[in-house]
Amino acid sequence: MPQRRYCVTGRVQGVSFRAWTRDRALSLGLAGHARNLADGSVEVLACGGAEALAALEAWLRQGPPAARVEAVLAENGDEDPPVPAPAGFRVL
Numbered sequence: 001m002p003q004r005r006y007c008v009t010g011r012v013q014g015v016s017f018r019a020w021t022r023d024r025a026l027s028l029g030l031a032g033h034a035r036n037l038a039d040g041s042v043e044v045l046a047c048g049g050a051e052a053l054a055a056l057e058a059w060l061r062q063g064p065p066a067a068r069v070e071a072v073l074a075e076n077g078d079e080d081p082p083v084p085a086p087a088g089f090r091v092l
Contacts, residue, residue, distance in 0.1 A: 003076070004053050006044040008060055010070035017042050018091040020064035025089040028052040035092035
């Protein structure tokens with residue numbers, strides 16, 4: 001199953017970014033997580049179909065109303081060994 005990791009920078013903490021991301025990911029049928037990082041960014045790991053991942057990435061570039069997204073860095077989540085697909089989508 002395709003997996004992507006995103007790092008979202010800007011005003012993305014303290015604005016419900018992770019909760020909105022969870023809701024959007026679940027509506028797209030994706031699994032994974034969103035978590036705050038110490039540098040003020042949000043990391044998103046998502047697993048699912050290519051079209052759903054593309055839709056999530058487009059949404060991450062906009063974010064919820066209170067957010068101000070500066071950049072979204074995306075990379076394939078292909079790892080050795082591969083990370084198992086998580087169940088559901090969690091806010092960490």
